[in-house]
Amino acid sequence: MQHHKRPPASILFIFGGSGDLNYRKLTPALYNLFLDEWMPDRFAIVGIGRTEYSSENYRAHLQEGIEKFSRRKAEENGHYKEFFEHVNYLQLDAGDIASYQRITEYVQQKETEWGVHPNVIFYLAVAPQLVPSIAQELGTLNLCKDKSATRIVIEKPFGHDLESAHELNALLTGLFAEEQIFRIDHYLGKETVQNILALRFANALFEPVWNRHYIDHIQITAAESVGLEGRGGYYEHSGALRDMVQNHILQLLCMVAMEAPVSFDANEIRNKKVDVLNAIRPIRREDVHESAVRGQYGAGWMKGKQVTGYREEKGVTPQSNTDTYAAVKFFIDNWRWQGVPFYVRTGKLMHQKSTHVTIQFKEAPTFAFPSEAAESWRSNRLTISIQPEMDIRIRFQAKRPGQTMTLDPVNMTFNYEGSDDHTPEAYETLLLDVMEGDATLFMRADQVESAWKVIMPILETWETRIPQDFPNYVPDSWGPEDADALIARDGHSWINLPPEKK
Numbered sequence: 140m141q142h143h144k145r146p147p148a149s150i151l152f153i154f155g156g157s158g159d160l161n162y163r164k165l166t167p168a169l170y171n172l173f174l175d176e177w178m179p180d181r182f183a184i185v186g187i188g189r190t191e192y193s194s195e196n197y198r199a200h201l202q203e204g205i206e207k208f209s210r211r212k213a214e215e216n217g218h219y220k221e222f223f224e225h226v227n228y229l230q231l232d233a234g235d236i237a238s239y240q241r242i243t244e245y246v247q248q249k250e251t252e253w254g255v256h257p258n259v260i261f262y263l264a265v266a267p268q269l270v271p272s273i274a275q276e277l278g279t280l281n282l283c284k285d286k287s288a289t290r291i292v293i294e295k296p297f298g299h300d301l302e303s304a305h306e307l308n309a310l311l312t313g314l315f316a317e318e319q320i321f322r323i324d325h326y327l328g329k330e331t332v333q334n335i336l337a338l339r340f341a342n343a344l345f346e347p348v349w350n351r352h353y354i355d356h357i358q359i360t361a362a363e364s365v366g367l368e369g370r371g372g373y374y375e376h377s378g379a380l381r382d383m384v385q386n387h388i389l390q391l392l393c394m395v396a397m398e399a400p401v402s403f404d405a406n407e408i409r410n411k412k413v414d415v416l417n418a419i420r421p422i423r424r425e426d427v428h429e430s431a432v433r434g435q436y437g438a439g440w441m442k443g444k445q446v447t448g449y450r451e452e453k454g455v456t457p458q459s460n461t462d463t464y465a466a467v468k469f470f471i472d473n474w475r476w477q478g479v480p481f482y483v484r485t486g487k488l489m490h491q492k493s494t495h496v497t498i499q500f501k502e503a504p505t506f507a508f509p510s511e512a513a514e515s516w517r518s519n520r521l522t523i524s525i526q527p528e529m530d531i532r533i534r535f536q537a538k539r540p541g542q543t544m545t546l547d548p549v550n551m552t553f554n555y556e557g558s559d560d561h562t563p564e565a566y567e568t569l570l571l572d573v574m575e576g577d578a579t580l581f582m583r584a585d586q587v588e589s590a591w592k593v594i595m596p597i598l599e600t601w602e603t604r605i606p607q608d609f610p611n612y613v614p615d616s617w618g619p620e621d622a623d624a625l626i627a628r629d630g631h632s633w634i635n636l637p638p639e640k641k
């Protein structure tokens with residue numbers, strides 16, 4: 140039974156249809172949208188690549204991806220036949236200009252068959268070097284002149300630095316209108332990330348204390364327990380700062396720090412976020428060593444299994460100085476956040492997978508209880524767990540039952556109802572938004588460039604100074620000691636989130 144309005148008729152062309160992202164993320168997401176009756180009544184998905192596939196082989200390959208990576212359990216997957224009737228493969232070399240005609244022909248054929256002019260979406264799930272030439276060719280197709288019906292989706296990384304991101308923006312905005320361009324940051328599609336806006340702006344409770352008068356500092360952690368997962372070739376030219384901080388972490392920071400939007404219009408939200416990026420205090424090159432720490436993992440053990448060091452990974456050079464860990468202290472120079480440090484960190488092969496935001500409130504102004512009542516006054520803390528735990532915890536002091544006045548910190552926890560396999564994956568939300576033409580959860584050109592501006596001084600400094608101590612952390616740890624020192628200098632320590640007891 141259909142219980143919601145579906146997007147209009149759509150054709151999705153996935154450049155990189157034979158690639159890893161489509162196999163692991165995009166097709167499982169589209170399949171779940173199909174099962175949840177969110178796909179349009181009329182839709183077609185066309186994978187594009189040079190690899191030879193018959194339709195049958197291609198569908199079997201993608202079905203395997205769904206079976207491995209769909210959030211639904213195997214027994215819930217059962218509508219492959221109906222779904223794959225909508226899926227086809229176009230063997231095409233993106234460098235062959237003449238072959239783009241086949242795309243136009245496919246659209247015309249569907250238009251005739253369906254009797255409607257469909258939305259046409261080009262998803263570029265290819266290496267970044269291919270993006271400019273594919274965009275260039277698509278931009279010259281007549282069907283891309285229809286600004287309301289044709290869209291282009293660009294995967295990360297969006298540029299390698301400020302200059303290349305600016306060039307890519309110039310190219311794309313010369314070919315497409317801004318409303319046709321969907322720059323993906325998959326963190327924005329996560330339920331728990333979107334919930335930051337609901338927590339802050341759908342409740343009157345938090346806003347009065349959400350500022351420098353009550354908040355001592357904020358921490359954002361995106362710790363991964365995985366390593367490179369076969370992506371050494373890409374990662375070696377990226378590193379943790381580019382791979383995670385420039386995009387996902389700065390977007391989280393924006394959602395925590397932005398002013399209240401007056402509406403949920405895409406541009407209104409994006410304006411408020413870009414204001415935060417533009418207010419981040421530029422880090423002077425001579426101060427980088429005080430505000431930022433980089434790390435690289437060596438060989439060691441991860442949960443009882445031996446793992447190789449970063450420099451021995453496939454696709455990595457033996458003397459590599461690429462950062463697999465980054466921690467940065469930011470300040471936001473505006474009225475709300477003046478003087479409040481934002482500590483952010485991310486790393487590969489860390490002790491525990493955990494992405495969370497911690498708002499540490501200031502101490503109570505005076506403590507009327509006997510000094511032995513509590514170890515610390517710094518009890519008020521709000522933690523937004525993004526993954527794998529999906530909850531919001533408020534920590535406060537409570538009296539321990541008994542005849543003495545002894546205080547203990549306790550947690551009040553909101554848990555997302557239902558199990559993980561009922562929560563839409565980020566790519567489901569984002570693909571649906573693209574089909575609906577809603578760009579709220581996508582990056583605008585100026586947002587991407589402002590984020591690059593924030594990290595450029597760190598990147599440039601790191602690129603010119605050779606780290607003396609790499610590798611400087613072992614797998615299954617919380618990163619390099621210098622990162623502990625970065626936050627300890629201000630009298631704080633990193634908060635590692637224990638899993639909530641169920």
Ligand SMILES: NC(=O)C1=CN([C@@H]2O[C@H](COP(=O)(O)OP(=O)(O)OC[C@H]3O[C@@H](n4cnc5c(N)ncnc54)[C@H](OP(=O)(O)O)[C@@H]3O)[C@@H](O)[C@H]2O)C=CC1
Nearest residue numbers: 155156157158159160188189190232233264265294295296
């Ligand atoms: N994999 C992931 O988990 C993530 C990936 N991304 C991004 O998504 C993008 C794709 O990554 P991923 O899927 O891992 O990469 P893969 O290397 O697995 O896939 C690359 C795709 O590009 C296609 N391709 C390459 N050259 C051509 C060509 N000349 N003409 C047509 N198609 C071509 C390949 O097809 P063929 O060889 O058949 O021609 C293949 O389908 C990258 O930008 C990556 O950074 C972002 C987040 C996560």
Ligand SMILES: O=C1O[C@H](COP(=O)(O)O)[C@@H](O)[C@H](O)[C@H]1O
Nearest residue numbers: 295325363365382383387494526
């Ligand atoms: O974009 C990326 O994100 C993943 C982490 O995503 P998550 O949803 O699992 O938190 C990271 O592993 C990868 O290196 C990076 O390119």
